Amino acid sequence: xxxxxxxxxxxxxxxxxxxxxxxxxxxxxxxxxxxxxxxxxxxxxxxxxxxxxxxxxxxxxxxxxxxxxxxxxxxxxxxxxxxxxxxxxxxxxxxxxxxxxxxxxxxxxxxxxxxxxxxxxxxxxxxxxxxxxxxxxxxxxxxxxxxxxxxxxxxxxxxxxxxxxxxxxxxxxxxxxxxxxxxxxxxxxxxxxxxxxxxxxxxxxxxxxxxxxxxxxxxxxxxxxxxxxxxxxxxxxxxxxxxxxxxxxxxxxxxxxxxxxxxxxxxxxxxxxxxxxxxxxxxxxxxxxxxxxxxxxxxxxxxxxxxxxxxxxxxxxxxxxxxxxxxxxxxxxx
Amino acid sequence: xxxxxxxxxxxxxxxxxxxxxxxxxxxxxxxxxxxxxxxxxxxxxxxxxxxxxxxxxxxxxxxxxxxxxxxxxxxxxxxxxxxxxxxxxxxxxxxxxxxxxxxxxxxxxxxxxxxxxxxxxxxxxxxxxxxxxxxxxxxxxxxxxxxxxxxxxxxxxxxxxxxxxxxxxxxxxxxxxxxxxxxxxxxxxxxxxxxxxxxxxxxxxxxxxxxxxxxxxxxxxxxxxxxxxxxxxxxxxxxxxxxxxxxxxxxxxxxxxxxxxxxxxxxxxxxxxxxxxxxxxxxxxxxxxxxxxxxxxxxxxxxxxxxxxxxxxxxxxxxxxxxxxxxxxxxxxxxxxxxxxxxxxxxxxxxxxxxxxxxxxxxxxxxxxxxxxxxxxxxxxxxxxxxxxxxxxxxxxxxxxxxxxxxxxxxxxxxxxxxxx
Numbered sequence: 084x085x086x087x088x089x090x091x092x093x094x095x096x097x098x099x100x101x102x103x104x105x106x107x108x109x110x111x112x113x114x115x116x117x118x119x120x121x122x123x124x125x126x127x128x129x130x131x132x133x134x135x136x137x138x139x140x141x142x143x144x145x146x147x148x149x150x151x152x153x154x155x156x157x158x159x160x161x162x163x164x165x166x167x168x169x170x171x172x173x174x175x176x177x178x179x180x181x182x183x184x185x186x187x188x189x190x191x192x193x194x195x196x197x198x199x200x201x202x203x204x205x206x207x208x209x210x211x212x213x214x215x216x217x218x219x220x221x222x223x224x225x226x227x228x229x230x231x232x233x234x235x236x237x238x239x240x241x242x243x244x245x246x247x248x249x250x251x252x253x254x255x256x257x258x259x260x261x262x263x264x265x266x267x268x269x270x271x272x273x274x275x276x277x278x279x280x281x282x283x284x285x286x287x288x289x290x291x292x293x294x295x296x297x298x299x300x301x302x303x304x305x306x307x308x309x310x311x312x313x314x315x316x317x318x319x320x321x322x323x324x325x326x327x328x329x330x331x332x333x334x335x336x337x338x339x340x341x342x343x344x345x346x347x348x349x350x351x352x353x354x355x356x357x358x359x360x361x362x363x364x365x366x367x368x369x370x371x372x373x374x375x376x377x378x379x380x381x382x383x384x385x386x387x388x389x390x391x392x393x394x395x396x397x398x399x400x401x402x403x404x405x406x407x408x409x410x411x412x413x414x415x416x417x
Numbered sequence: 418x419x420x421x422x423x424x425x426x427x428x429x430x431x432x433x434x435x436x437x438x439x440x441x442x443x444x445x446x447x448x449x450x451x452x453x454x455x456x457x458x459x460x461x462x463x464x465x466x467x468x469x470x471x472x473x474x475x476x477x478x479x480x481x482x483x484x485x486x487x488x489x490x491x492x493x494x495x496x497x498x499x500x501x502x503x504x505x506x507x508x509x510x511x512x513x514x515x516x517x518x519x520x521x522x523x524x525x526x527x528x529x530x531x532x533x534x535x536x537x538x539x540x541x542x543x544x545x546x547x548x549x550x551x552x553x554x555x556x557x558x559x560x561x562x563x564x565x566x567x568x569x570x571x572x573x574x575x576x577x578x579x580x581x582x583x584x585x586x587x588x589x590x591x592x593x594x595x596x597x598x599x600x601x602x603x604x605x606x607x608x609x610x611x612x613x614x615x616x617x618x619x620x621x622x623x624x625x626x627x628x629x630x631x632x633x634x635x636x637x638x639x640x641x642x643x644x645x646x647x648x649x650x651x652x653x654x655x656x657x658x659x660x661x662x663x664x665x666x667x668x669x670x671x672x673x674x675x676x677x678x679x680x681x682x683x684x685x686x687x688x689x690x691x692x693x694x695x696x697x698x699x700x701x702x703x704x705x706x707x708x709x710x711x712x713x714x715x716x717x718x719x720x721x722x723x724x725x726x727x728x729x730x731x732x733x734x735x736x737x738x739x740x741x742x743x744x745x746x747x748x749x750x751x752x753x754x755x756x757x758x759x760x761x762x763x764x765x766x767x768x769x770x771x772x773x774x775x776x777x778x779x780x781x782x783x784x785x786x787x788x789x790x791x792x793x794x795x796x797x798x799x800x801x802x803x804x805x806x807x808x809x810x811x812x813x814x815x816x817x818x819x820x821x822x823x824x825x826x827x828x829x830x831x832x833x834x835x836x837x838x
Contacts, residue, residue: 159637170423179425184637190630194442206434207638209426 107171110135110259110290111156115165118151125151127314128165133292133307138285140301141294142396143311149294150187152311153263157184170258180209183257187264187294189245193237197223197247200236204251215254222250226276242273249277253284260284262293266300278304302392312400325395330362332390336383337375344378347371363387428646431639435647439622440654452655453662455614480538482559483515485524490545490570491517497570501562509562515540526551530586543582545570551584600684601745601772604695605765609738612702613731615656619707620714620730621723622648623802628720641799649707649795653700660699684772686780694771694780701787702764706734708791709761712798716805741765748773757783760790 111133118126126148133139141149155162158175170178191200201222202215210218223232226246236244245268252260262281266274281291281304295301301308302322309319318325336357337344348371352361364371368387375382390398426434443449484491491514502509515537516524526540530551539552539559548567550560560581568575626632626644635644684691710730717723744756744766756766757779767783 157637159633172423177424179423179638181423182637184634186630186633186637188630188633190626190632190634192438192442192625192631193629194446195438203434203438204634204638207426207431207635212437 107168108134109168110137111139111167111169111292113152113156113165113167116152116155116162116167117164118148118155118160119163125314126155126162129309129311129314129316131156131309131316131319133290135290136285136288137290137306138281138304139290139292140305140308141292141311142296142298142301142308143294143400144296147311148314149311150263153261153292153294157182157261178259180255181258183208183252183255183260185249185252185260185262185265187267189248189268191236191244191248191251193235195236196233197228197236197239197243198232200247201251201254204248205254208255208257210255218254219250222254223247226250242269245269246273249280258289260289260291262291264295265293266295266297274300298393298396308392310396310399318395318399322392325399326390326392328395329390329398330365332388332394333359333361333363333368333371334384334386334388335359335361335375336385338381338383339379342378342380344375344380347374347378357383426639426643428640428643431643432647432650434639435635435644436651436654439648439651443618443651443655444658449655452614452618453659455659480510480556481536482510482512482563483526483529483537483540484512485516485526485529485540485542486518486544487520488517493545493570494541494566497566501566501569509566510538510559512541512566513537527584527586546579547582548579549582549584551586554585557583557585598745598773600691601769602742604684604691604768604772605738605741605745608695608699608702608765608768609734609741611656611660611699612706613734614659615652615703615707618655619649619652619710620727621720622652622711623715624717624720624723627715627718636803641803642795645708645711645795645799645802648711649704652707653703656699656703685774686771686777690777691771695768697784698764698768698771701784701791702761704791705760705764705787705794706737708794708798712794712801715798715802737762738765741769745769745773758786760787760794763787763790 109132111131113129113131116126116129116131117124129148129152131152141152143149151160154160155165156167156169156175158179166173167175169175170181172178175182192203195203198216198219201219202210202212205215205218206212220229220232223229228243228246231239231243231247236247239247249262249265252262265277265281269277278300281293284291293300305322307319307321308325309316310325318328335348337359348359349361349364352359354360368385372382372385425431443452484494486494495512495514498509498512515529518524524540524542526542526549529540530537530553539550539556541548541550541563543549545567548563550557550563552559560583564578564581565575567581568578571579623632626635635641686694713726713730714723717726740752740756740759741762742765744753744762747753748770753766753770756762757770763783764787767780771780
């Protein structure tokens, strides 16, 4: 039995009667999910496995199939083919009260007060309204929004309303939290707070899966990721595993710009200022070093850097997907 | 519907969550004041339309004068009536032979009138020289007409007119029918106005969820049928409050004017059952029309589209009202059965029937039929909504434009599940 620790007594209401027998290690298991809209193949045979208690990221540009995949997993739309299993149940509706879902399209009733909006979202997931209202006020207070508790949503800023909705997603203390682009629309400070919140959820045993097109969030938070591009998953696994997909990068600084030693550098070498960048050769660094020394390259510095998730994404999803991603990230920053 | 501890809320519990939210949202909004003032406008229309209704009523319930005299006198009276009517150019009630009596044979006109049979408003007995008019007090004014017709029957150009003896009865078939018809038409109009008042509100009921992107949160948590049902019941609850306010105001105004319900004709099924059926048929009529309007409204991407649809929807309602109104004056004819079987006019037609006829069982059958239709309409509406609106898919410019509404760039932006990602 997991608990967020905020409302241990309330967990009795929500999940105390649930008996987990032969509980699977996986919170989500999807196999061969396919979805087609008219002539568009939105999702083309996606497989996903998310461990219980993990933070899992789905990376991909807009139009890659992230939201459609999440909606299929949650049972909001049915897949044309494939199976999904959530918290040991084949039908997502059977575990609806154990799930918290923050859609990409944020929305709340504008005339509702903040604490009531949180309670309403809890009520949709089976939390008694009175309990939801009490928790709503407490959650707002914990997140520094007690002054907004009695304000109507229409009077809150966009960022505050988004946090209210996020709290509504968590008010019934779900076992599985699904967040679609949760960082979108938040300022840097609130993005940092959200990262802390996601980590604290995972520490308390909650499985968190979120989609994003900002790789940095996934790199900082996730134990596992799936890269989606063109409705397919070219990679799913650990963040380190993804980074290991491409060789480490060597950065070499030399005093001499020309010489025989240049022929020892790999073909993919790029020169940026005084530095030479190239992937670590399969033979290792030592033979290369020897050749450089023998050729009087004048080595000033040399570093071997492990590939970042962005480089891994580029390599795995392809340059086109990475270009899309760059455009979206820039436009969002703008 | 089965409810597990970890699974979705049961259908009714989920519907209650939605209904409670909608109910309080409407009740505590400024718009609710306008809702309460709403009946003032239809009442004005009602007053204007009153004369038209009165014409329908008079043509539908022309009272006849029954003749129960010796055979020769009956024939002479019928002939004389036509002669007088031709001379005067109308205004003479039709006469029908009730009985051709043998000399000395008695006829109990009071009993026949009190049985309230047919549309007989008065009965003439006796002889041409000494006619007797038995009628409710309202129709005793026909005394002069009877005297004129009897005198014409005696000689074609009368100079003297026989004295007509009058016997007053409490009621007659004609006055009962006329009263019931009034009750039926009044009930029907009230039902129509109440439902029409709610229709435009129901039509735009899902637009808020779509515009505010809440629909996906609802869809992820509870069945869409429950969302539809919850919304319909919330508006039903609002209307109950409205009816309570309007009913109290109306009754108070009637009491202040020294009027009461007892002045109206007793409905066929009696007042208690008539009120019960009125409440049930109002709920059914509202749920039937509301479920269709909610579905139509849910397909509209913007408030502007909903406003555009308001007029044809209102006109469709008026047509249904006319069908039911026509059925009232055609009892027992095919048009009445069509109005009863057609789900949308069924509650109207059946309420009118409750005013006109005594039998109860047709109401039980009709209510069962209407409940079935409500269930089917809601299920169909929810499925259509899921299929047509609640889908992820290509946005404008990337997909084909099809469906009930054009999906332009703005519309797509407002569709909550319109993004492909």
